[in-house]
Amino acid sequence: MNNGKKATSIEGSTLQLSTKSLPSGRFGGGFDSTYMRRCLQLARNGQQNAQPNPMVGAVVVCEGRIIGEGYHVRCGEGHAEVNALASVKKEDEHLLKDATIYVSLEPCSHYGKTPPCADLIISKGLKRCVVGCVDPFAKVQGRGIQKLRDAGIEVTVGVLEEECKNLNKRFMTFHRLKRPFISLKWAKTKNGVIGLKSEERRAKHHNLIISNTYTQMLCHKRRAEHQAILVGRRTLEMDAPSLNVRAWKGWSSESHQACLNGRVVTDFDKVKGKNPQPVVLGKNVKDLPEGWWCFETIEETLSALYERGIQTLLVEGGRETLQAFIDKDVWDEAFVETGEFSWAEMNREEGVEAVFAPTLKNAERVEDAWFMGHQIEQWRHLS
Numbered sequence: 001m002n003n004g005k006k007a008t009s010i011e012g013s014t015l016q017l018s019t020k021s022l023p024s025g026r027f028g029g030g031f032d033s034t035y036m037r038r039c040l041q042l043a044r045n046g047q048q049n050a051q052p053n054p055m056v057g058a059v060v061v062c063e064g065r066i067i068g069e070g071y072h073v074r075c076g077e078g079h080a081e082v083n084a085l086a087s088v089k090k091e092d093e094h095l096l097k098d099a100t101i102y103v104s105l106e107p108c109s110h111y112g113k114t115p116p117c118a119d120l121i122i123s124k125g126l127k128r129c130v131v132g133c134v135d136p137f138a139k140v141q142g143r144g145i146q147k148l149r150d151a152g153i154e155v156t157v158g159v160l161e162e163e164c165k166n167l168n169k170r171f172m173t174f175h176r177l178k179r180p181f182i183s184l185k186w187a188k189t190k191n192g193v194i195g196l197k198s199e200e201r202r203a204k205h206h207n208l209i210i211s212n213t214y215t216q217m218l219c220h221k222r223r224a225e226h227q228a229i230l231v232g233r234r235t236l237e238m239d240a241p242s243l244n245v246r247a248w249k250g251w252s253s254e255s256h257q258a259c260l261n262g263r264v265v266t267d268f269d270k271v272k273g274k275n276p277q278p279v280v281l282g283k284n285v286k287d288l289p290e291g292w293w294c295f296e297t298i299e300e301t302l303s304a305l306y307e308r309g310i311q312t313l314l315v316e317g318g319r320e321t322l323q324a325f326i327d328k329d330v331w332d333e334a335f336v337e338t339g340e341f342s343w344a345e346m347n348r349e350e351g352v353e354a355v356f357a358p359t360l361k362n363a364e365r366v367e368d369a370w371f372m373g374h375q376i377e378q379w380r381h382l383s
């Protein structure tokens with residue numbers, strides 16, 4: 001500590017803490033962001049199973065020592081605050097009256113599948129509560145914070161707020177905008193071709209396959225991470241795609257079905273299996289498989305999904321459908337894969353007309369990744 005720096009190891013990651021930035025007294029506000037970062041780290045452990053609940057982490061600290069920590073493991077089970085407080089050892093319980101609880105999302109104030117966490121924090125007699133961001137869920141929205149303050153607990157709100165919001169961007173978007181979080185996805189050749197026009201394609205029995213084995217797997221991972229998949233009418237009629245998850249285990253696998261897809265199966269009892277709910281955009285769809293939905297407009301689709309509690313939607317094409325979402329400015333992120341070849345190089349047949357990739361608007365490129373020669377760009381919508 002005498003050189004002004006201290007290295008603290010928290011489960012494999014080393015944080016350099018500058019003591020110069022700390023307040024002169026004992027462990028005070030200067031550590032808030034450090035403990036909140038630990039909350040975020042813990043919260044991410046719930047990525048697979050917390051859905052459709054948000055990922056939340058909590059840390060209980062007394063006099064510079066973490067005496068308890070936890071995260072929301074699984075939907076329907078204890079919240080982060082419950083798990084963190086339950087992890088406090090018996091011999092440390094007397095410290096709770098002087099302790100601070102850090103939570104990445106506002107403690108709940110309502111009776112859901114579990115009792116309100118705000119009540120638990122009050123009953124345990126904690127001194128202070130530091131909250132990452134306010135819960136946009138209609139039944140909470142600041143009520144948890146108010147409840148704690150009314151009980152005389154000191155509450156600080158907004159520590160690492162952007163990171164906390166970003167961690168649960170899907171959940172936040174769903175509750176704030178009252179629509180699912182929308183991801184767009186397409187693959188194109190080097191010269192921007194995403195497909196071939198229907199008539200020619202049918203006549204020549206030609207198919208344009210862009211993805212490689214690895215990016216195919218990523219495509220299935222993305223499907224597993226979304227509760228609904230949307231294709232346009234033309235894609236359905238031309239490709240008859242199997243919009244299920246084949247090359248990835250995830251939220252749609254058997255072990256996670258009860259929480260995520262249970263709702264879908266309950267509401268749409270014709271849907272068989274464990275796949276995300278496929279949605280088709282268009283009208284007069286021929287031979288729509290049993291259990292599929294068909295909507296005429298994007299607005300109609302989004303409100304139907306919202307009403308059914310579907311938080312995430314993956315739009316897989318085709319071009320017109322993708323462009324319609326872009327033009328209406330209703331999307332949140334986009335994944336664009338570029339293959340290793342140009343269409344002309346691959347298909348020497350003449351007279352087969354290409355369909356070119358959609359054009360993003362109001363977009364910011366956030367990441368580029370390479371997989372066996374294929375590039376995947378990740379874009380974010382600028383709202």
Ligand SMILES: [Zn+2]
Nearest residue numbers: 079107108117
């Ligand atoms: Zn709670």
